[in-house]
Amino acid sequence: MTQIHSLMRGLAPLLGENPYRRETRDAYWQAGGYRDLSPDLLFNRIKAAGLRGRGGAGFPAATKVQAVRASGSVPVVVANGAEGEPGSVKDRWLMRARPHLVLDGMLRAADMTRAARCYVYVADDEAADSMRRALAEREPVVPTWIVRPEHTYVAGEETSAIRRINGGPALPAAKPPRPFEAGVDGVPTLVANVETLARIALLAARPGTPDSLLLTVSGRGLKPELVEAPVGTSLQALAYRVDRLDTPGVLMGGMFGGILGPGCLKTTLEPSALAAAGSALGCGAVHFLTAGECPVGLAADGLARLAAESSRQCGVCVSGTAALARTMASVVHGTAGQEDLASLTRWSQSLLRRGACGLLDAAANLASSLLRSFGPLTEAHLGAHLGARCTDCSADRAPDPDRFLAEPPTVRTTTHPVSAPR
Known part of the structure; x- marks a missing residue:
């Protein structure tokens, strides 16, 4: 819960x-x-x-x-x-x-x-x-x-x-x-x-009420939390709260803000700081990776989710999200080559602002942020470097598009009589 x-x-x-x-x-x-x-x-x-x-x-x-x-x-x-x-x-x-x-x-x-x-x-x-x-x-x-x-x-x-x-x-x-x-x-x-x-x-x-954010904080092995925090709170403060100061990366804004690398914890939750880090607050969802968890696998799961959620109205979105998800899965499985990495790099830029909604942008941002924050690690997953691949990824690893799901806290219903004026 x-x-x-x-x-x-x-x-x-x-x-x-x-x-x-x-x-x-x-x-x-x-x-x-x-x-x-x-x-x-x-x-x-x-x-x-x-x-x-x-x-x-x-x-x-x-x-x-x-x-x-x-x-x-x-x-x-x-x-x-x-x-x-x-x-x-x-x-x-x-x-x-x-x-x-x-x-x-x-x-x-x-x-x-x-x-x-x-x-x-x-x-x-x-x-x-x-x-x-x-x-x-x-x-x-x-x-x-x-x-x-x-x-x-x-x-x-x-x-x-x-x-x-x-x-x-x-x-x-x-x-x-x-x-x-x-x-x-x-x-x-x-x-x-x-x-x-x-x-x-x-x-x-109440004029002068401190500006704050509602954040959903989650990660593998964590009990998800709904957190209210002041605008300008650092990712480090959230990581300390959930004992993830050793996180290898953070997925920001649901999937809209992409993946930030381990040096991101000093980033504050305000528009200018997040933009400077190449990210965005999005819906306020913050997903911390745990030590040993691979950001390449995280990106693959996110892209699988986005490809499945496409409304299938825009041809470029249908083909683009599917291509990104399929190619990232091949990276995780160790069957991709340098030409696939080049395709991911190209698509992450050419697909931006091409769809009717933000889903395709989220997919492109997820791919580009992975390559920007974890380029060498992504390359280490390619078929030419199988011996150096991480233990969190494998040839038979299936996508887990539901890994990000969370349920709201339980809310009890009151039955007090209503007497305040309209």
Whole structure:
């Protein structure tokens, strides 16, 4: 079972006082939620705080809100909780344990953009039930619906959410237009990750709340942890927490941020530092390798997962992810040659920004980061160097695309009567 831990000084604002128990409307109201606040004042707080989206791309939240505010149309807001990255549990936990924090943030986003409708986009059964209860406990002033996609990697991409809400499949669409230009039913749409919305609610209730991140920390032999940490926390602090200071590498951001080498532990979890390291926060999933575990095998498993999750809409994605996965598997099995390594190098650059969504980019980044951080080790796996291959890889090693899976912490449901005002 995934455990919960805080690296914050004092109360962890996102985890709250009792992260293993579902919050009631009563408790949320008493903690300062659902209070009236000018949407312009809140927008200025978001802008001043420099809040970035927590769904993967890290785009400035104020810029996204402003694009919809300035559209001149009556927009729609989508709370995106699909969470397709297999190594992440934070969004499901937020909706299971802190549904009113998410709902408050969504309604404030609707207020700032003058939206006429809201949608909660969620794949997880327990999270969907929790959000339904929250909507019943605090009937929103803006009509709100829950929409359920299948739990797949690509379902959480923002155009996938739009297509599913519009009655189609949860598959990415070509861009432009982007959702802020034409989304649900063709009107400007703000698609915001549920952690982003939770941060908006915190900024409304308590200006000056320390900026923090929800991280899913995992690795072979580790009990996965949901960790709230200050923005700027180092990977070393997380590694110390889980006794992985001897890690040979770190898989960042689910699979979006690629693999960093053993010298990465001084890297801090903030956009500029991660970009300088050739990585990104992504969904906030941090996977530590254990001593003796091979990063080449890790990359092979990640690429097998991505190839299996392709929506099979873009020919370049279908062929590209399959080629990357197949070639990396041959490296692990010791049957690849220098020409295969050259192909991996070429594909890791030529496939970037070629697909309708970020899946192909994640695959290309995973391959390029392995070659950048572990080039000599990867070359040592080639057929010409069989005698030097590592003990973690073998000719009969099967891909393990499920090695990154984690389940959210157990959340107990409260049955206290609801008495706080609407």
